[in-house]
Amino acid sequence: MLKLTNLAKYFGGVRAVDGLDMQINKGEIFGLIGPNGSGKSTTVNLICGVFPQTAGTIELDNVDLGRLAPHQRIEFGVSRTFQNIRLFGDLTVWQNLWVAWRDAPGHETSWLVNWFGSPADRRHEIQKLLEFSGLGDRADRPASSLSFGEQRRLELARAMASKPKLILLDEPAAGMNSEEVADLRNRILTMKNLGMTVLLVEHVMDLVMSVTDRITVLNFGKPIAEGTPLEIQNNEMVQEAYFGSAKNVEAGN
Amino acid sequence: MSLYVASTLTNVALISFLALSAYLVLVVGEVSFGQQAFFAIGAYVTATVTAIFGGHIILALFLSTIAGGLAALLLAALVIRLSGLYFAIASLCFAELLRLTLLRIRIPLEIDGRSTGMDGPEGFSNIRWIFENDFEVTDFLILTVVCLLALLLLLFYFERTTVMLRARLVGRDSLLAQSLGVRPDHYRMAFIGLSGMVAGFGGALFALFNTHIEPQMFGVMLGVHALAYTVIGGLGAPLGPLIGVGIDIGLLESIRALSEYRMIAFGGLVAVLLIIFPQGLLSPRAVNRLWGRIRRRDV
Numbered sequence: 001m002l003k004l005t006n007l008a009k010y011f012g013g014v015r016a017v018d019g020l021d022m023q024i025n026k027g028e029i030f031g032l033i034g035p036n037g038s039g040k041s042t043t044v045n046l047i048c049g050v051f052p053q054t055a056g057t058i059e060l061d062n063v064d065l066g067r068l069a070p071h072q073r074i075e076f077g078v079s080r081t082f083q084n085i086r087l088f089g090d091l092t093v094w095q096n097l098w099v100a101w102r103d104a105p106g107h108e109t110s111w112l113v114n115w116f117g118s119p120a121d122r123r124h125e126i127q128k129l130l131e132f133s134g135l136g137d138r139a140d141r142p143a144s145s146l147s148f149g150e151q152r153r154l155e156l157a158r159a160m161a162s163k164p165k166l167i168l169l170d171e172p173a174a175g176m177n178s179e180e181v182a183d184l185r186n187r188i189l190t191m192k193n194l195g196m197t198v199l200l201v202e203h204v205m206d207l208v209m210s211v212t213d214r215i216t217v218l219n220f221g222k223p224i225a226e227g228t229p230l231e232i233q234n235n236e237m238v239q240e241a242y243f244g245s246a247k248n249v250e251a252g253n
Numbered sequence: 254m255s256l257y258v259a260s261t262l263t264n265v266a267l268i269s270f271l272a273l274s275a276y277l278v279l280v281v282g283e284v285s286f287g288q289q290a291f292f293a294i295g296a297y298v299t300a301t302v303t304a305i306f307g308g309h310i311i312l313a314l315f316l317s318t319i320a321g322g323l324a325a326l327l328l329a330a331l332v333i334r335l336s337g338l339y340f341a342i343a344s345l346c347f348a349e350l351l352r353l354t355l356l357r358i359r360i361p362l363e364i365d366g367r368s369t370g371m372d373g374p375e376g377f378s379n380i381r382w383i384f385e386n387d388f389e390v391t392d393f394l395i396l397t398v399v400c401l402l403a404l405l406l407l408l409f410y411f412e413r414t415t416v417m418l419r420a421r422l423v424g425r426d427s428l429l430a431q432s433l434g435v436r437p438d439h440y441r442m443a444f445i446g447l448s449g450m451v452a453g454f455g456g457a458l459f460a461l462f463n464t465h466i467e468p469q470m471f472g473v474m475l476g477v478h479a480l481a482y483t484v485i486g487g488l489g490a491p492l493g494p495l496i497g498v499g500i501d502i503g504l505l506e507s508i509r510a511l512s513e514y515r516m517i518a519f520g521g522l523v524a525v526l527l528i529i530f531p532q533g534l535l536s537p538r539a540v541n542r543l544w545g546r547i548r549r550r551d552v
């Protein structure tokens with residue numbers, strides 16, 4: 001479904017992503033992990049088109065995303081959350097979802113309704129989304145008044161409001177306690193059940209290992225391993241990237 | 254109603270159009286110091302249509318609105334890649350360029366023994382539409398207020414639509430707006446264009462009311478005031494700019510003791526208000542909270 005081929009992004013001399021090959025299948029929960037600065041968020045930004053790639057291609061369902069403007073990628077079914085929560089703080093929870101709403105492909109309403117109307121079925125769907133995120137009673141509160149965990153849930157719901165095929169979660173568990181992580185795990189599994197493909201960029205290993213189908217590990221912008229969570233856990237190179245090699249430890253001592 | 258009160262109120266209403274046009278630009282996150290340019294274009298178009306060609310007021314208002322909108326679109330198209338400070342400077346340059354051009358254009362005419370037409374710094378005199386149609390000052394006040402109310406109603410309706418909400422997103426966080434599939438450039442263009450239409454319309458009424466216009470009337474200070482009205486009134490609702498105008502012209506100018514020191518008083522007031530209400534009196538947050546109480550859940 002999503003296919004990255006030899007993807008690269010250089011910021012001046014810094015090779016943030018350097019030759020990334022990755023293929024995510026439809027309906028999969030795919031993990032992208034790696035130490036800080038290994039290029040995970042850059043990969044997400046490249047897929048969304050925040051900045052253009054230096055080299056390589058990004059294909060979604062055999063369409064070259066690199067040719068599409070950022071907003072066209074959303075229309076094509078890519079959606080994301082942000083590493084640092086990004087909501088419209090002074091809009092209400094309801095409005096935050098409303099503006100992100102997209103009609104399902106093939107069921108688009110006319111632009112007139114889209115711009116000026118407030119169709120009942122859309123309200124209904126957004127209400128469902130609110131209940132899914134456990135924010136049903138918060139609908140009319142400004143987003144900035146929510147707790148941290150609630151804001152994360154709202155971001156997740158907003159990412160779903162555009163009915164994406166592919167949803168990119170950029171460290172959704174950052175700053176969460178174990179209870180909230182467990183809750184997030186269920187939500188990600190629900191997304192999968194709803195037919196979305198998920199790319200999960202995450203540092204919280206419990207979550208990644210328990211929820212993903214496959215994982216790619218990045219280090220210095222290069223993929224160093226790919227496989228099932230179990231394979232990754234037992235991969236020496238990965239352990240080395242995260243914890244340093246036994247040799248280095250000895251040398252350090 | 255005394256003549257003085259009526260004409261002060263008319264001025265409040267006229268400047269409100271300009272303030273509302275600055276408001277529309279601020280909504281999409283740009284600061285324009287050049288709205289007076291579209292106001293001037295509206296004024297000169299209406300002056301030309303009514304005084305030279307004897308055109309109907311409806312036609313004059315219509316053409317002024319279109320001309321203001323087109324000029325704003327032109328500015329937007331030229332500088333759409335600029336934002337923030339650069340857009341502010343570009344809009345200021347645009348307005349000054351227009352004003353200096355108007356100072357240079359001299360096509361004096363004589364119609365029915367009265368001098369009229371564009372005459373550089375002497376201005377455009379004898380825009381006699383209100384005399385020819387026996388409009389008293391109060392009549393014109395009513396006309397202006399009705400137009401303003403109509404515009405406000407339109408904007409109030411507009412305010413609760415998805416398109417306005419999305420425009421506000423562009424103004425607040427354009428990267429985030431983009432990642433939700435909203436095209437910031439399109440919204441900026443459209444709203445700057447709309448702002449030009451509103452200013453053009455206001456300028457048209459301004460020309461009819463003053464019967465004489467000259468380039469100096471459309472200087473930088475006019476634009477700065479229009480902006481200040483919105484900033485102190487707040488960006489939350491179209492009433493914000495009106496409150497700003499009311500405070501400046503309605504309150505300060507009408508207190509005669511203050512009128513000489515109006516600029517100083519107004520400057521001080523802006524400073525004090527912004528310290529107490531950094532987001533303006535009607536901030537988006539305050540308005541949203543109010544709306545939440547009044548009417549649950551529309552958009």
